[in-house]
Amino acid sequence: MRKLSFKLGLLFFVFVLGIETVLFASLYVTLVNARINEEFEQLLARGNNHRDVLEKSYHLSTLEHVVMMESEAETDVVITDANGNILYFSDRILPFAKKLIPHADVRHISHSGMVVQNNWKKQPYIATASPIRMEGKTKGYVYMFQRTASIQNMISKLKHHFLVVGVVSVFLTIMTIFFLSRVITIPLIRMKQATEKLSKGDFSVRLQVKGEDELAQLGKAIQTLAADLEYLKKERNEFLASISHELRTPLTYVKGYADIARRPNIAEEERANYLSIIYEEAERMQKLVKDLFELAKMDRHSFQIEKEPTPLCLFLKKIYEKMAPAFQAKQMVLIYRCEENVTVYIDRQRFEQVMTNLLDNALKYSHECSTVSMHVKREKKNVIIMISDEGIGIPEADLPHIFERFHRVDKSRSRIGGGTGLGLAIVKEIVEAHGGSISATSQFGKGTTMLITLPRG
Numbered sequence: 382m383r384k385l386s387f388k389l390g391l392l393f394f395v396f397v398l399g400i401e402t403v404l405f406a407s408l409y410v411t412l413v414n415a416r417i418n419e420e421f422e423q424l425l426a427r428g429n430n431h432r433d434v435l436e437k438s439y440h441l442s443t444l445e446h447v448v449m450m451e452s453e454a455e456t457d458v459v460i461t462d463a464n465g466n467i468l469y470f471s472d473r474i475l476p477f478a479k480k481l482i483p484h485a486d487v488r489h490i491s492h493s494g495m496v497v498q499n500n501w502k503k504q505p506y507i508a509t510a511s512p513i514r515m516e517g518k519t520k521g522y523v524y525m526f527q528r529t530a531s532i533q534n535m536i537s538k539l540k541h542h543f544l545v546v547g548v549v550s551v552f553l554t555i556m557t558i559f560f561l562s563r564v565i566t567i568p569l570i571r572m573k574q575a576t577e578k579l580s581k582g583d584f585s586v587r588l589q590v591k592g593e594d595e596l597a598q599l600g601k602a603i604q605t606l607a608a609d610l611e612y613l614k615k616e617r618n619e620f621l622a623s624i625s626h627e628l629r630t631p632l633t634y635v636k637g638y639a640d641i642a643r644r645p646n647i648a649e650e651e652r653a654n655y656l657s658i659i660y661e662e663a664e665r666m667q668k669l670v671k672d673l674f675e676l677a678k679m680d681r682h683s684f685q686i687e688k689e690p691t692p693l694c695l696f697l698k699k700i701y702e703k704m705a706p707a708f709q710a711k712q713m714v715l716i717y718r719c720e721e722n723v724t725v726y727i728d729r730q731r732f733e734q735v736m737t738n739l740l741d742n743a744l745k746y747s748h749e750c751s752t753v754s755m756h757v758k759r760e761k762k763n764v765i766i767m768i769s770d771e772g773i774g775i776p777e778a779d780l781p782h783i784f785e786r787f788h789r790v791d792k793s794r795s796r797i798g799g800g801t802g803l804g805l806a807i808v809k810e811i812v813e814a815h816g817g818s819i820s821a822t823s824q825f826g827k828g829t830t831m832l833i834t835l836p837r838g
């Protein structure tokens with residue numbers, strides 16, 4: 382992860398540095414050019430001023446006055462005649478002027494003057510020339526000179542400033558990038574640590590996620606994943622524990638009774654009794670394994686229901702006819718009422734399983750001679766199937782758990798009935814796969830009602 386923040390930082394740095402360099406360089410060049418142009422313009426303006434004065438009064442006193450003014454100032458002046466012969470000059474400047482003036486090409490110079498020496502980098506002076514014109518004739522030229530040392534000084538100061546600002550901004554850039562890349566990578570590092578923990582089986586992952594951006598969403602997704610994994614692991618452990626428990630009991634019976642049954646000096650009648658117990662237990666285990674397999678299939682999401690339009694009343698009538706004899710055998714009555722023939726979209730085979738499981742419970746957990754009713758009601762958007770019995774009922778404490786796997790109110794009683802506690806879990810899975818829901822209401826000792834709500838087709 383260090384690597385990521387380093388890579389990210391380096392990438393940012395290279396980009397920002399590139400942009401900064403280009404900006405600084407262009408700013409520097411523009412600034413220097415502007416300053417130098419200003420110098421040239423000032424020098425030329427000063428020369429033009431002197432020239433204007435001279436054009437008005439071309440007298441010795443005026444010439445001397447001009448030269449005197451320049452000997453006080455930073456700049457210097459040379460006045461020549463039309464042929465370039467030096468007439469007057471302020472001090473210091475003569476040697477340089479003598480070298481420059483013969484080479485200055487001032488033949489086509491306009492009245493506003495021109496720059497005749499612009500090499501401020503190498504020459505000691507820059508120079509401009511302004512022509513003195515009187516009555517249409519060129520009378521002479523005013524040459525102005527300025528030391529380049531002061532310009533160079535100014536430029537080097539500017540350079541220095543730029544260097545300082547440049548270093549400071551590079552430093553600030555590095556700092557900013559360092560912090561930024563940390564801000565971005567720290568949550569990633571945390572998430573990486575979290576997923577490492579997850580892969581090692583430690584699900585106690587707590588990520589602090591703030592905001593709604595992609596990183597926060599990723600954090601939340603990992604958090605949810607951790608919670609889901611924790612839940613799955615817990616559930617799997619509980620599931621395995623219950624399965625082994627469920628299998629252990631019948632196996633103990635089988636083993637115990639088989640042991641007795643194989644003894645030689647045992648009455649034939651007794652042996653038959655033991656064998657039938659063994660047979661029953663084996664049957665129980667067979668059912669258990671079948672139900673478990675059923676549930677496992679549903680869990681894997683590979684469980685597909687094939688819905689077909691089904692007239693509900695007719696469909697339930699057939700189930701009623703199949704089940705009624707079992708109720709009669711216990712001197713019970715099964716009442717069936719279906720108001721209107723509603724069409725629902727169900728997987729018939731699966732739904733038959735739902736109904737038989739529920740009716741089987743109603744039968745199993747009811748006293749003899751009681752009544753069980755199966756009732757279909759139509760609502761605006763749903764169809765309600767209600768199965769009510771007058772049986773032993775479910776205690777309030779157990780009611781919320783009866784749809785859980787292996788949950789049985791009374792283990793010993795259920796064992797007699799041969800139940801595994803998986804029936805309602807299967808029912809719930811199937812009903813929910815149909816987009817419906819199931820709930821139970823019960824009064825302990827009085828009876829139970831199971832309520833299936835199905836969306837109408």
Ligand SMILES: Nc1ncnc2c1ncn2[C@@H]1O[C@H](COP(=O)(O)OP(=O)(O)OP(=O)(O)O)[C@@H](O)[C@H]1O
Pocket residue numbers: 672738742743746770772773774775783788789790791795799800801802803804805806829
């Ligand atoms: N109609 C009912 N009246 C009273 N108790 C019920 C009724 N239906 C379910 N129960 C209680 O809920 C528990 C769970 O029911 P479920 O159908 O899941 O399991 P089971 O009937 O014990 O076993 P299986 O259906 O797998 O043979 C039952 O053991 C029983 O205690």
Ligand SMILES: [Mg+2]
Pocket residue numbers: 738741742800804805
């Ligand atoms: Mg059952």
